[in-house]
């Protein structure tokens with residue numbers, strides 16, 4: 001029996017990339033999964049695929065609940081949280097994963113774009129967490145996961161909004177961990193390196209348009225399926241913070257260099273070729 005058997009996991013950003021891969025892996029391991037993002041038809045495709053991949057006899061459509069959600073529509077969150085709790089009568093694990101990246105220089109980036117990235121990548125995570133906490137505190141159990149990034153630890157050109165949002169996640173969720181451990185609620189921050197997903201295609205530009213380019217690093221990135229397995233291992237082990245992605249890669253080195261030699265790291269990262 002897997003650690004995730006009969007647990008209920010809510011995943012945002014489940015219509016593609018890392019969230020989609022997490023859904024497949026969790027269903028295989030016997031979890032009930034609530035999947036959210038804006039595109040309902042894509043969520044239904046993931047639901048169908050997840051059930052086909054599931055262990056025969058143990059999973060079915062009833063193990064995956066489709067809950068459309070726009071992370072920019074905070075007004076809808078209270079009702080969405082109640083619906084999510086009601087889907088399987090409890091939520092054991094929340095994986096905040098939905099997000100957008102950004103490709104633009106500070107001097108060109110419109111304030112509305114800076115705010116949009118913060119809204120999706122940061123404010124939605126903290127508000128959904130606030131609304132879900134009473135449920136977990138009442139049950140005296142829970143695990144909250146925030147998908148950050150290597151950009152939550154370093155800074156490079158062309159990523160100011162994205163890196164700001166991801167850095168903010170570390171401050172917030174580290175504080176949350178210090179507040180809720182007595183309620184038996186765990187908090188894990190995940191820092192993916194380059195993962196092969198739609199992330200760069202969906203990234204916003206200086207004026208808020210869609211980049212629509214598959215960058216070289218993302219195109220050659222680590223597979224989302226293997227990433228999902230690494231994330232589930234980190235959850236199982238109750239890690240505070242974990243890099244996931246290609247082992248011993250430049251991104252992995254970046255995190256360690258930043259910790260040990262921040263000035264040297266900065267001198268290297270400032271030359272990162274924007275893509």
Ligand SMILES: NC(=O)c1ccc[n+]([C@@H]2O[C@H](COP(=O)([O-])OP(=O)(O)OC[C@H]3O[C@@H](n4cnc5c(N)ncnc54)[C@H](OP(=O)(O)O)[C@@H]3O)[C@@H](O)[C@H]2O)c1
Pocket residue numbers: 012013014015016017018019036037038039040042069070071072097098099100101120147148149150191192193194195196197198199200202218221
């Ligand atoms: N791929 C990488 O190299 C990498 C590296 C570090 C961190 N990450 C992080 O990993 C997470 C997942 O990204 P990914 O790589 O899997 O990219 P992806 O394929 O573009 O997936 C992003 C997901 O977020 C959802 N989303 C975007 N805006 C949303 C909104 N306003 N409301 C609700 N859902 C929204 C999308 O669904 P809809 O369009 O259906 O709404 C989609 O399911 C993100 O937090 C990203 O920052 C990725």
